[in-house]
Amino acid sequence: MSVTEEKLKAPSEPLFSKKNKRLIIDPLSENNPITIQVLGICSALAITVQVEQAFWMSVAVIFVMIFGNLVVSLLRNLIPSRVRIIVQLVIVASLVIIVDEMLKAFVPDVSEKLSVFVGLIITNCIIMGRFEAFAMANKPFPSILDAIGNAIGYAWILLVVALVREVLGSGKIWGASIFGSNIPDENGNLSGLYELGYVNNNMMILPPMALIVVGIIIWIQRSMNKGLVEEN
Amino acid sequence: MESTLDIFVKAIFTENMIFAYFLGMCSYLAVSKTVKTGVGLGLAVVFVLVVTVPMNYLLENYVLKEGALFWLNPEYGLSGSNTIDLSFLSFIMFIAVVASIVQLVEMLVEKFAPALYGALGIFLPLIAVNCSILGGALFMQDRQYSTILDATSFALGSGIGWFIAIVSLAAIREKIRYSNVPPALRGLGITFIVTGLMGMAFMSFMGVEYGKKKEGKVDTAVEGAVKTSQIINVKLEN
Numbered sequence: 001m002s003v004t005e006e007k008l009k010a011p012s013e014p015l016f017s018k019k020n021k022r023l024i025i026d027p028l029s030e031n032n033p034i035t036i037q038v039l040g041i042c043s044a045l046a047i048t049v050q051v052e053q054a055f056w057m058s059v060a061v062i063f064v065m066i067f068g069n070l071v072v073s074l075l076r077n078l079i080p081s082r083v084r085i086i087v088q089l090v091i092v093a094s095l096v097i098i099v100d101e102m103l104k105a106f107v108p109d110v111s112e113k114l115s116v117f118v119g120l121i122i123t124n125c126i127i128m129g130r131f132e133a134f135a136m137a138n139k140p141f142p143s144i145l146d147a148i149g150n151a152i153g154y155a156w157i158l159l160v161v162a163l164v165r166e167v168l169g170s171g172k173i174w175g176a177s178i179f180g181s182n183i184p185d186e187n188g189n190l191s192g193l194y195e196l197g198y199v200n201n202n203m204m205i206l207p208p209m210a211l212i213v214v215g216i217i218i219w220i221q222r223s224m225n226k227g228l229v230e231e232n
Numbered sequence: 233m234e235s236t237l238d239i240f241v242k243a244i245f246t247e248n249m250i251f252a253y254f255l256g257m258c259s260y261l262a263v264s265k266t267v268k269t270g271v272g273l274g275l276a277v278v279f280v281l282v283v284t285v286p287m288n289y290l291l292e293n294y295v296l297k298e299g300a301l302f303w304l305n306p307e308y309g310l311s312g313s314n315t316i317d318l319s320f321l322s323f324i325m326f327i328a329v330v331a332s333i334v335q336l337v338e339m340l341v342e343k344f345a346p347a348l349y350g351a352l353g354i355f356l357p358l359i360a361v362n363c364s365i366l367g368g369a370l371f372m373q374d375r376q377y378s379t380i381l382d383a384t385s386f387a388l389g390s391g392i393g394w395f396i397a398i399v400s401l402a403a404i405r406e407k408i409r410y411s412n413v414p415p416a417l418r419g420l421g422i423t424f425i426v427t428g429l430m431g432m433a434f435m436s437f438m439g440v441e442y443g444k445k446k447e448g449k450v451d452t453a454v455e456g457a458v459k460t461s462q463i464i465n466v467k468l469e470n
Binding site for chain 2: 219
């Protein structure tokens with residue numbers, strides 16, 4: 001690292017103190033929103049058939065989370081606690097409308113495939129959960145870090161599940177075939193692995209497999225970290 | 233055109249909220265530890281869906297949809313010169329309706345049916361943020377049901393489907409307590425896998441055709457499987 005870069009980094013040190021770092025790193029694995037806190041599964045599983053959908057969904061959630069946490073944190077002393085759920089819902093709903101209109105404008109085909117699941121970000125429990133548990137009680141900057149951590153914790157699980165399902169289910173990554181083509185050419189020949197008799201596992205595309213893939217991720221994660229094992 | 237009954241049966245089995253769309257998963261996994269709480273939450277979901285979906289249907293068709301404001305002034309209608317399209321507001325309107333109706337229902341139930349309130353009370357506030365309720369409204373909007381009766385039967389069917397799913401999962405989880413599950417899978421992990429397996433069982437309803445005459449039986453199990461995979465492929469292409 002050059003000297004100038006170090007100089008630039010120095011004043012930001014206190015911003016990324018140990019405590020703030022934990023806010024980002026914790027939700028990635030030890031306190032992951034999906035596998036440990038069991039939040040936000042509703043919309044997470046339905047759109048993991050293809051990596052592309054999962055990616056745009058993650059982007060949408062990251063955007064809504066960061067700005068939602070920021071706004072709630074700024075307003076935290078003004079929101080009466082009796083109506084806080086409705087206020088929070090209105091904030092999320094407005095952000096989701098922005099995201100939905102953006103997706104419709106820039107990636108219309110993805111927006112079509114995500115259909116109602118963009119709208120369902122509103123009731124995504126991760127977002128409401130972080131508002132309640134963190135943003136209502138903390139300053140804006142830590143709230144943003146917390147939002148980034150949790151949203152990325154959500155996103156990586158989503159992308160891993162989508163990757164497994166797309167590779168095994170349709171032999172593609174982001175719509176590009178990786179095992180050759182399973183559609184016969186004009187001579188009726190297949191190419192790549194399909195020539196040798198490889199067949200896509202259509203089961204992976206179906207909804208139940210998303211649950212089982214997440215179950216296996218949880219299994220692996222908890223076998224590696226015994227502290228997370230539940231008592232039944 | 234599908235009949236009202238078709239929509240109802242389809243919503244329970246083929247398009248089950250949990251197994252086909254994963255809606256309301258959070259509370260489904262969190263509240264399914266015993267059958268009793270499962271039944272309570274399940275009933276509350278049925279109840280709230282049946283109340284909110286028709287409300288949102290009216291809102292959608294008389295306020296939000298493109299040209300829906302024709303009753304205010306013919307000019308605002310589809311063929312009018314100043315067509316109004318408020319559909320971008322639908323998320324915020326739907327969630328506002330759901331949140332306020334849940335609040336209202338909670339107060340009414342507490343006042344007029346204390347016994348029911350005892351059973352459902354703690355679950356009602358949870359439901360405002362249950363994805364299946366907002367999901368019901370959004371699917372209703374997406375599928376453009378032609379009458380309010382169809383929308384209501386869809387709501388009732390989805391609610392019952394959700395109820396069946398949560399009660400059966402709760403029953404399985406009560407039994408699983410006596411089994412020797414690998415330590416790392418205990419709790420959440422095995423619940424996911426069990427739900428996945430239940431989802432596979434529900435997939436067998438996928439080949440069922442609604443609202444059509446039978447054109448000749450499918451002879452063997454293999455043909456049935458091929459047909460199902462074709463249906464799935466068509467769905468994916470869409």
